[in-house]
Amino acid sequence: MKAIPKTLSWKVLAALLALALTAAACGSDAETTTTEAEVENSESATDADDGDEPTAEDDGDEPTAEDDGDEPTEDATSSTGELEIFSWWTSGSEDTALQALISAFQAGAPNADIINGAVSGGGGANAQAVLATRIQGNDLPDTWQSGPGGRLTPYLEADVIRPVTEVYDDAGFRDTMPAGLIESLSVDGEIYAVATGAHRGNNLWYNKALLDGAGVDAPAGDYTNEQFLADLATLDAAGVTGLCLGANQAFAVDELFENILLGVVGPEGWAALRDGDRSWDDPEVREAAEIFGQVLDYVDPDASALTWDQAILRLADGTCAFNSMGDWAYGELINSGAVDNEDFGYVNQPGTDGVFMLVVDAFVVAKDTPNWDLAKVWLTEMGQPETQLEFNIAKGASPVRNDVDTSALPPYQQGAADALAADATALSIVHHGEPAFQTVMSEAVTIFAQTKDVEQFVQALASA
Amino acid sequence: MTTNALPQSRIGPQPKRARTSLSRFLERNGFRILVLGPTLLVLGIFVYGFIAYTARVSVSQWQGLAVNLEPNDPLMSTYSEMLASPRFQADIRNITIFTVLFLTLAVVLGFVLAILVHNSLRSRGLFRGVFLFPYSLSFIVTGVVWRWIFTPSTGVNLILDRLGIDARPGWITDPTVVGDVSGALETVVPGGDVINTQLGIPLALIAVVIAASWQLAGFAMAIFLAGLAGIPEELAEAASLDGAKTRQYYWHVAMPQLRPMLVTILVILGHVSLKSFDLVVAMSGRGPGFATDVPGIYVFEQTFRSLSFNTGAAASIVMLLLVGIIIVPYLYRTYVGGKS
Amino acid sequence: MTDRKPGSNRKARVVGLVALSILAVVFLTPVYVMVVASVKPPNQADAIYMWQLPESLETSGIEQAWAKLKPNFVNSLLLVLPATIISSTIGALNGFIFAKMPFRGSNVLFASLLLGMFIPYQVVLIPIVRFLQYVNLYGSISGLILVHVVYGIPITTLIFRNYYEQIPSEILEASQVDGATPFQAFTRLMLPLSLPGFVVAGIFQFTNIWNDFIFGITVIPDPAKQPITVALNNLSGTLSIEWNAVMAGALIAAIPTALVYVVLGKYFVQGLTSGSVK
Structure with missing residues (x-):
């Protein structure tokens, strides 16, 4: 038996060390290249490449404060500096949509640099985690993705965001955006965010061939929960799985309950429940829970293994007939090759005709940002009709302005945009509830889906 | 020499x-x-x-994004609420069962692989690489692949069908908890009615155990291999001259030599297991009726989604205590109580 | 050299090879699913089609993944190599003391050090960020290296302590007679025997740090400086995910770790021979 020469063994570690040093040597080059990659989106900002060297050195926690004082300059386009934007849009259509916002900003502030910080995952939960730690460390991005209602509350309580009311006044947003939406972005008379677009949460999608085959009529606007349950029973009798559900993600099940609940209580009841004017220990909530429990009997047995996008694909390929999901599902259906009104159809969730369940993305601004000038440009450009149009075509949502020429939108989005202007609105709890309540509701839904114990469910909601 | x-x-x-x-x-x-x-x-x-x-x-009142270290009143109220919640009870049940099953499977599999690879005269490096490779993959992505595999109607069940195996397990979609003893406990143990969850083995967890073992058995194998290489050749020779059978050799000669390796593996995989998060999130999430929910997910959701920083912190303290209960006596016996 | 070892007779060897091959196939099945999915068009990369071969080879997923991961690849190397080497070295020194130079209370100290492995990372994020800001390392790769080194010490110490335990103390006793200092005894006697320990600790640390997501995302806010896992995570959007790119990205991100296994793998067996520890 031979002993390995010691020197040979150590060559490995020496090689590793050499590799580390080489990597370190490449490092300085790499930083400039990545910064270039980062601003590749700036079609308009041709001069940005030379100017970004210092940003790579900058640790990001010391924004260039001396560049712009507290005095807002009249001419926004002269603003220089660096705006850090933080979102959970990182890929595909979401990234395309974000780039539309960024290029609009860069047209408005050509001398400004951008840090596009984004982290996806967990429906924005990863981004939320990063923001939470950065808030504790007093190192916030200049502007970040948030939403209306309960999404704003934690930031307001921690006193880290500032009012953006003056943007609304200066840019005339008050007259062109739905009052209900502005209301949901406001606290005590001040507005705190500008919305990029609105998704509709209360859609019921269905596979036309499966319904036809089982002799079920395509649902119409006045669809009720009784009809829905009867149709599910008919499909079941015909050997068809009634409901697709992406139960691997809790939000999809929560959303199904939320949509059923809205159908039972209506928009006024919804607002009362949200605002705490009505107890969750309420006969109508019980009724909604009963219906929810019955609907769950028809769920695809694979549901727990499926994400929301897989569930809607199953609807497209005819594995199951219905799916209750927000209108981001539309893009997924089209991408799969399914044809609107031929392969699939959609209707408002039973009982929610004339109500638009709002799922809104909006940007807030850090209270202590030294780049308020730039942030104003960012928000102002975001609300312009062309930007809203371009963003929402990519994102599959609806512009929140009522003066956008919707004829450029695909047919589904045209309809949704018109509905947003005309319908009563309800603010989603699953997406925009108070964080603590949202968690309680989600946990209660998970337990209820197994136990079907209405009493326990309602008490859990009421005691939150 | x-x-x-x-x-x-x-x-x-x-x-x-x-x-x-x-x-x-x-x-x-x-x-x-x-x-x-x-x-x-x-x-x-x-x-x-x-x-x-x-x-x-x-033990503070900290909920929301603003730091609030003001003591809670009563001081332990976060703990008492959390410990009573059905979800957290299910989490404790799950992580305990998961850790036991996972450690057993990963260690046994790692040991078998190590012996096979160690004695293989052909393609040792290739096999070592194959079994270690899963460990190099990101949990976030392997979790998705395993979710696909354990989707009943399209995944591994199709292969089982092809092999003529009639069982069609629900895998991660199965909400069944077998061997529930909570009812019995409630009647026997005074104050047993604080149990708000089914105390049994959630079948959905088994799929997660398989996925985690697939990913980490290679690491256990690696440590065992290092240990096997360290066994003095004389021992093997002596055993061989004594006419020891292979099984006897591994049981009586190799095993005692590998004890320190086993401790290393148990501690390292144990801590990976107790902190498991990425894999479960990507694979089964909280599972039907919290069948695969784990404290790691609970801590994350409470802290960053619900912004209940005090509850998240309390959950992780309980996790640490759990580790303490299991591991401190073990460490004590191994390192302090025994000969040093 | 293995000829006389029990279990190396012909029949056992054949059975062993067959068993290894079967296990290898089982182990590679999920990898097969990933590879196949990574070369499919986006709408085919889903569970429904997981067992099917791609209808056409498509490289769009790979290209998309590579374009997004490339800038962060170097960051991860800059992070993982120093962090692995430093934490393994510290672990070797610590392990040496706990194994070969025990003192009163050293076992208790060792046990309390080990308990540090079990702290759930989610709850220490905020103190970490505050601490790094305090020492001016927040947002830098050095700060991230520090975090990984610190939380790696318990594991590497454990690996080396258990490893050195196996090495007979007679070697060191001889050196004491020679009057060598403990440091000299360590560098001259223990280090040359430490390769398997470094291989195991190195593999563990390299893989863990390379695959870490949660520290990377919280300690470094600037996307240009973030490690590869953050970029990998960002290959999927929040509501729009193309699995072909994600699968391709995961395979790309696994290459360095896999290379490390191939390079270091053979030293598991070769690094320690009975002759040198007799």
């Missing part, structure tokens, strides 16, 4: 005549202090300092 490894010259401090007790202490302990000092300092801050901070947060 042995003498080659020894230093040829006499280097080091020569004994001095007059020494103060301090310098004698330093001379005897200087190296220890120099090495362990910095370690203890940083770990003191990063581990024990932060644990203390976490403990403090767990």
